Amino acid sequence: MAKVKYYYDAETLSYRKIKRKKRTTFKYIVVFLLAAALFGFLSFAISSNYIESPKERQLTRELQNMELQYQLLDKRMDDAIAALENVEERDNAIYRLYFESNPIPEEQRRAGFGGINRYKKFEGFDNSQMIAESNKRLDILEKAIVVQSKSLDEIAKLAEDKEKFLEAIPAIQPVSNESLTRMASGYGYRTDPFTKVRKFHFGMDFTAPRGTPIYATGDGVVKRADNGSSGFGNHIRIDHGYGYMSLYAHLYKYNVKVNQRVKRGDVIGFVGSTGRSEAPHLHYEVHKDGERINPINFYYGNLSAAEFNVLLRKASLENQSLD
Structure with missing residues (x-):
């Protein structure tokens, strides 16, 4: 039951009951509803990440920085792959041709990795695909470098054998x-x-x-x-x-x-x-x-x-x- 409020009337020297106007009651109701709506919106915004906490802002910046670093890593891998492809082209078209050795097939240079999913550990995150793809490209690049390194070792051996061959083959007039x-x-x-x-x-x-x-x-x-x-x-x-x-x-x-x-x-x-x-x-x-x-x-x-x-x-x- 609502409390009854009184005020003192000096003219009649008596207490009179305060009567709330309908307009005032309506105003209170509107203010209450607005306050409730504002409170509800703030609660929803906080729960829906519309308003970030300092920790969340820090994590967001770190995530953006990580995405930038992966983009830069992809660019560096593109440059490394281009440089490696240049070496591979010379390896097949010049070195191996000169030493009469068979070129290395492209499928051998760019072979993937069969068997188990090597990138399963990257699943379940916001940027899983980007991280997994970068690691996959890096693995293939490392394997291609290993293949090319072994090829250059073979070329060096062929060059050594070629040098011995060129020194051994009869190549001058026996009498001056x-x-x-x-x-x-x-x-x-x-x-x-x-x-x-x-x-x-x-x-x-x-x-x-x-x-x-x-x-x-x-x-x-x-x-x-x-x-x-x-x-x-x-x-x-x-x-x-x-x-x-x-x-x-x-x-x-x-x-x-x-x-x-x-x-x-x-x-x-x-x-x-x-x-x-x-x-x-x-x-x-x-x-x-x-x-x-x-x-x-x-x-x-x-x-x-x-x-x-x-x-x-x-x-x-x-x-x-x-x-």
Whole structure:
């Protein structure tokens, strides 16, 4: 029951009951409803995160900073992937092509990760997809770097082998131009000096004075230094590896021994006329996998283009050989 309020009336010298006007009552009701509505709105706003607490504002800033950092990380990964792709392109199109090695397939370079979900731990968060995708790209990038690193190790090994191959392959003229009298006979059909019959000549004859130095045309190991082969007289055979062997015949004397390792340009013997020979000269052959091939293709190491053309022209003449 509402309390009854009175006021003192000085004219009548008595207490009179206070009567509340309807207008005043309505005003109180409106004020109460507005206050209730405002309280309800504030409560809803707080519960619905419309108004952030200081802690929530700090977490929001940290989240925004994290999103920015992931965007920057994605940009750096884009740059790293672009740089890696450039190396991969050169690896396949230049390095491996030069060393005659098969390119690495793209599916091997960009292979994903099968089996269990490696990114399950990132699920259930507001930015789960962004975080999982960044980690996935990073994993693939790391794997591609490992593949490329192993490829470069292989390229380095191929380069080392290539260097050894280039040092071993016969690549210079066995007698220097300054010492030559002439290039007497080339590879191909020639007239035999003794029988005068046309037959195949499997080497090149370089005429030079007796005692002229003879040079190893590539790195290798001396396999023979004797006169036990019919027609060659004193001769040397060098095994260069990779299926190559060079032969030097009709020597005056040796400057090496069997099983001795020699380098390209080492003096291995001296020009003579031993064996089946008409005059002092060097008979020179190059063998590949047991087959005798034209030595004219193996003088790129010490002849200019002009000198090689002169030698090629003389070697192509079908004349008489000296052995």
